[in-house]
Amino acid sequence: MTETPFPAPLDLFPPTRADGLARLAGFVPKGGRAYAERRNHDLPGHADVSRLSPYIRHRLVTEGDVVRSVLQHQSPQAAEKFLQEVFWRTYWKGWLEQRPSVWTAYREGVRRGLDRVQTEAGLRAGWQAACTGDTGIECFDHWARELSATGYLHNHARMWFASIWIFTLRLPWELGADFFLRHLLDGDPASNTLGWRWVAGLQTPGKTYLATAGNIARYTGGRFDPAGQLAEHAAPVDGPANPPRGPPPQSEPWTQDAATGLVLTEDDLSPGTLLDAGLSPVAHAVLLSAGARSPLAVAPHVHAFTRAATEDALGRIAGRAGPCGGVFEGTEAAQQIADWAERAGLAQVVMPYPPVGPSADLAAGLKTALAEQGIRLVRPIRAEDARAWPHATHGFFRFKDRIPDLTAALHKGAAA
Numbered sequence: 524m525t526e527t528p529f530p531a532p533l534d535l536f537p538p539t540r541a542d543g544l545a546r547l548a549g550f551v552p553k554g555g556r557a558y559a560e561r562r563n564h565d566l567p568g569h570a571d572v573s574r575l576s577p578y579i580r581h582r583l584v585t586e587g588d589v590v591r592s593v594l595q596h597q598s599p600q601a602a603e604k605f606l607q608e609v610f611w612r613t614y615w616k617g618w619l620e621q622r623p624s625v626w627t628a629y630r631e632g633v634r635r636g637l638d639r640v641q642t643e644a645g646l647r648a649g650w651q652a653a654c655t656g657d658t659g660i661e662c663f664d665h666w667a668r669e670l671s672a673t674g675y676l677h678n679h680a681r682m683w684f685a686s687i688w689i690f691t692l693r694l695p696w697e698l699g700a701d702f703f704l705r706h707l708l709d710g711d712p713a714s715n716t717l718g719w720r721w722v723a724g725l726q727t728p729g730k731t732y733l734a735t736a737g738n739i740a741r742y743t744g745g746r747f748d749p750a751g752q753l754a755e756h757a758a759p760v761d762g763p764a765n766p767p768r769g770p771p772p773q774s775e776p777w778t779q780d781a782a783t784g785l786v787l788t789e790d791d792l793s794p795g796t797l798l799d800a801g802l803s804p805v806a807h808a809v810l811l812s813a814g815a816r817s818p819l820a821v822a823p824h825v826h827a828f829t830r831a832a833t834e835d836a837l838g839r840i841a842g843r844a845g846p847c848g849g850v851f852e853g854t855e856a857a858q859q860i861a862d863w864a865e866r867a868g869l870a871q872v873v874m875p876y877p878p879v880g881p882s883a884d885l886a887a888g889l890k891t892a893l894a895e896q897g898i899r900l901v902r903p904i905r906a907e908d909a910r911a912w913p914h915a916t917h918g919f920f921r922f923k924d925r926i927p928d929l930t931a932a933l934h935k936g937a938a939a
């Protein structure tokens with residue numbers, strides 16, 4: 524098959540809230556039964572799904588924006604499937620918040636896999652071919668190139684790709700998750716790690732996801748048919764049992780009359796919510812973490828998206844949060860922010876709660892560096908997260924029962 528060139532990532536996903544809201548407005552008329560019927564089709568252009576994930580993942584557009592907009596056009600019954608999908612991200616985040624060691628174990632798995640790649644020539648060749656789209660399995664190679672070129676893959680393609688990576692190519696799942704995280708504009712520690720674990724059969728023990736040629740042919744409109752090329756059995760993947768569940772995180776309240784700095788991360792780029800809730804920073808700064816997604820180089824389009832999305836957020840709070848002290852990134856960032864906070868005479872630094880992942884890892888270092896200057900790091904959790912996460916105790920099907928109440932609460936909430 525001759526491939527048409529893929530559009531560039533930032534043309535497909537312009538990194539501003541205004542572009543995200545425009546996409547949302549264009550999608551909601553299709554967010555009812557049409558979405559429920561068509562969402563599994565992976566067709567060029569991906570017109571049957573919202574393509575909102577890079578916006579929602581960074582909270583350029585919040586879940587509240589999505590819920591309110593969809594319910595203006597659709598009844599809760601018609602929008603049920605779409606709303607459930609939106610709440611999958613919330614569920615995965617809540618599940619990981621209560622079992623953060625799964626993220627740590629994933630990171631160790633990536634490092635182990637990369638060590639093996641250095642010493643095992645066969646594994647190295649297989650991994651390289653999978654990442655460059657040179658395996659000879661046409662659909663898989665197409666998705667590898669689509670992901671690298673555009674920063675996006677349809678959900679069904681992600682499932683098929685992960686399944687072929689694990690069960691047909693027999694590559695370590697952590698290296699596949701790492702390949703995704705380095706290229707996806709919506710790269711999300713919880714959805715990605717747990718999505719891969721789910722396909723591998725580690726998330727729900729004994730339940731694997733095996734891609735079949737017939738399913739791929741059907742839902743790609745016959746563009747691909749890998750008959751005879753795919754594993755027919757899902758050989759079990761080794762991994763420790765899910766760790767016991769810990770308590771959900773607690774929101775940290777800020778002190779009203781203390782000299783306050785605001786530090787944004789890529790995890791919540793709608794800081795207007797905090798300002799509307801009475802936070803009045805005397806200065807602000809940014810802690811970027813895209814480079815910390817992987818021990819390997821992260822795709823330039825991921826850096827470009829997060830930087831531009833952050834600039835957009837800074838533009839929206841201009842005049843409401845004091846001067847900007849800088850955009851900090853890399854291994855020295857925590858110390859640089861602590862030095863900035865000290866020079867600015869801050870007593871507390873408020874950071875929208877970063878969920879488990881690279882930003883939270885950097886925030887832990889920042890907390891220590893600030894404490895050395897006698898400055899407090901305060902991480903308030905959005906009300907909707909604090910409400911939802913404690914329900915992510917078991918499987919999604921138990922969590923699903925809460926969605927009508929969680930939706931109603933979001934529907935009532937003020938715009939971000």
Ligand SMILES: Cc1cc2nc3c(=O)[nH]c(=O)nc-3n(C[C@H](O)[C@H](O)[C@H](O)COP(=O)(O)OP(=O)(O)OC[C@H]3O[C@@H](n4cnc5c(N)ncnc54)[C@H](O)[C@@H]3O)c2cc1C
Pocket residue numbers: 562572573574575576577579580608609610611612615676677678679681682685703704707709710711712714715716718719722
């Ligand atoms: C192996 C694997 C890895 C994944 N990695 C990521 C990732 O790194 N980042 C990421 O945002 N999503 C990830 N997903 C989930 C899902 O594939 C994407 O969120 C979805 O494809 C985004 O496209 P969309 O916005 O057009 O989705 P739509 O179908 O329009 O869905 C609307 C919104 O619902 C949410 N959503 C939909 N499906 C899921 C899901 N399965 N899990 C969590 N949220 C969902 C997203 O916020 C999405 O924008 C992964 C799924 C799998 C199977």
